[in-house]
Amino acid sequence: MSETAPNNEQELDMLDIKGFLLDFFHSFKRLWWLVLALIIAASLFSYFRVNRNYSPSYVAEATVSVELVNGGSYANRNTAEQMGLILPYILNSGMLSDVIAADLGIKSVPCSISATCIKGTNLLTLTVSGRDPQLTYRVLQSVIKNYSEVTQYVVGQTEITVIDDRGIPNDPGKTAVVRGSVLKGAMIGAAIGLAIVVLRSFLLRTIRSEEDLRAFINAPVLGTLPVCRKKERRSSQRQDINILFDSNRDEYIEAMRLIRTRVERDLGLNKVLMVTSSVAGEGKSTVAANLAASLALKGLKVILIDCDLRNPSVGRMFNLTGSYPGLAAVLEGRAELDDALVEVVKEGKPTGLELMPGSGTATRMAEMLSGEAMSELLDRLRERADIVVLDTPPSAVLVDAMMLIKQVDGIAYIVMSDFARRRFIIKGIEEIVETGAPLTGCILNGGRTSSSKYGYYGHYGHYGRYGGKYGYYGYGSSGKKDKARSAE
Secondary structure, X not given: OOOHHHXXXXXXXXXXXXXXXXXHHHHHHHHHHHHHHHHHHHHHHHXXXXXXXXXXXXXXXXXXXXXXXXXXXXHHHXXXXXXXXXXXXXXXXOHHHHHHHHHHOOOOOOOEEEEEEOOOOOEEEEEEEEOOHHHHHHXXXXXXXXXXXXXXXXXXXXXXXXXXXXXXXXXXXXXXXXXXXXXXXXXXXHHHHHHHHHHHHHHOOOOOOHHHHHHHOOOOEEEEEEOOOOOOOOOOXXXXXXXXXXXXXXXXXXXXXXXXXXXXXXXXXXXEEEEEEOOOOOOHHHHHHHHHHHHHHOOOOEEEEEOOOOOXXXXXXXXXXXXXXXXXXXXXXXXXXXXXXXXXXXXXXXXXXXXXXXXXXXOOXXXXXXXXXXXXXHHHHHHHOOEEEEEOOOOOOOXXXXXXXXXXXXXXXXXXXXXXXXXXXXXXXXXXXXXXXXXXXXXXXXXXXXXXXXXXXXXXXXXXXXXXXXXXXXXXXXXXXXXXXXXX
16 A cells, blocks of 8 residues: 555656646647747837837957067967056056057047957957947057057067958847847746746646546546537528438437436436536537437437526527427426427437526526426426427536536536636535536546546546545547537
8 A cells, every 4th residue: 555655646746747747849830930930029119119229339359479589489489478568557547448449539439449368379359339430440550569568567578360251240249149139038938938828827727638638527427429520601690410301420429328328327327417517618419419419329218408598509509490488397387297398300200309498587597496396397398208308508607507516417518628627616516526416427528538437547547646635637638629520
């Protein structure tokens, strides 16, 4: 036992690193355009700023040899080194500057002067920088002329011979300055962009694959529904997937059959299944409608109820255009159950599926869903059908779904691939678990299908370290979200 704990800790650490790298890579694929835009913007800003504020600086250089009068080669090298070292002190003292100013007939020397000894030789490089190329060169010539005179009291009498004189400078070095500034701006833009990507990796962690779902949530996985594209049509009407009428979606239908089998196995003789999700937009209603249709295709008597009165969509899923009382009217006693149910017919024949489309609103919907009227309605529906499917609002955002939890026999939790933040998924499932409600399992919508055993509680799920009270933990695995229409 003592050997297992460290291994688990090491495994969690490896998931941390791997998960972060995968999240970073995925975020970068999403935000590469932002990083590029920031690089371009920062580069352009630096370019225009330098062009606007740049002051030209001309550099005049000359290489001279230093020879000590009556000295040997070693003394000459040593003297050149000393002259290079003492120049800053001579400049600070004003001795050389005063001599140059007097020589050129100016009040002060508006240039910077430096000297560097070429190591191992008696050669000295004199450099003068200034804004006026003519004056800069004249100062250099004056330095060559007067330098030995100023330094003779320190190093002795010397003779300076010009070896290389580059003449009057004509390149202010603007090109190099602009290039360097643009490069610096690009690096700053890239740093800001990558910082945003890293921040998104930390804040927007999602679920992208079935393996990721098992590693992140210690709950059974019912299966994965693949991305299913619909052909674009000129009509602006939204087109939803419905396997009852759209039979050419083989991969989707097969995946739904597998989920149907697992749902039936888990429910047993129980009849009421609630379908919910963390947030809106995860395809919850699409999954509920197709699961009900798949059960009906097997020959079961199924009733699908739209409990999401804020965003009803079950009627649209089956192309119903009429007006129907809806759940609120039945619970308030304004309509009979038979009047609210609509039988779904295909090619003139009943399919075994009945709908209660969402219609109207209720000010006390949450209280109604948890009240005695709802309990009595579910009892009547249990007698009338083999399975009752409830399409409810998102559980992590609205309380409506939570009001129904104690009255159902199973819960199918929909997770859209790369959509909801992990903290919303944690919140929704934690609230379900805290009530003691039967969580049938999770369905990954719009992900990559993979074969797996039902009810596998992956060994990656550990108590407590991440994800709060019930130990939901994990990082993303490889998965790719495909742009598709996934309706709710």
